[in-house]
Amino acid sequence: MSTYTITELAREFDITARAIRFYEDQGLLSPSREGTGGRNRVYTPRDRTRLKLTLRGKRLGLPLSEIRDLVDMYETPKDTAVQMNHFLGVLARHRENLEQQREDIEMTLAEITAHEQECRRLIAAAADGKPAALD
Structure with missing residues (x-):
């Protein structure tokens, strides 16, 4: 069975060794110790797969x-339908959160656009020597 060092995994996944140690502290990875x-x-290879799934999450x-729950489910592939349904639930909740964030961002961008237009109007009025009031 092939094994990997922390340096090899860090290089392969373009992350730091510190990040890998953090995922270990969080219970996502459990390497053996030598030396x-x-x-x-x-x-x-199991740790490598768990790291890959963690980074994907x-x-x-x-x-x-949630990543830990999902990754742990794959340790016991007894019922993939249960796993997939759980994953679908996680994705649905995440989609709902992202859609709410998108709505909030769109509202904020609309407010910024309105403020930019008002600032430009005031600048143009001042350049024309006209007194301008805030709307």
Whole structure:
């Protein structure tokens, strides 16, 4: 069975060793230890897969608690329908949050546009020597 060092995984996934240690602290990875005093972490293909799934979840914007739940489900592939339904639920909740954020962003952008237009109107009025009041 092939194994990986923390440096190899960090390089492969373009993340820092510190990030990998953080995911270990969060219970997402569990490397074995070798060397004097167990200083060297040894990652298995299972750890590599868990890291890959963790990073995929982070790209989706999922919190680590949900990522951990999802990754842990794949440790026991007894009923993939249950796993997929759970994942669909997580994705639906995440989609709902993102759509709310998008709505909030669109409203904020509309307000910014309105303020920009008002500022330009006031600047133009001042340049023409006309007194301008705020609308």
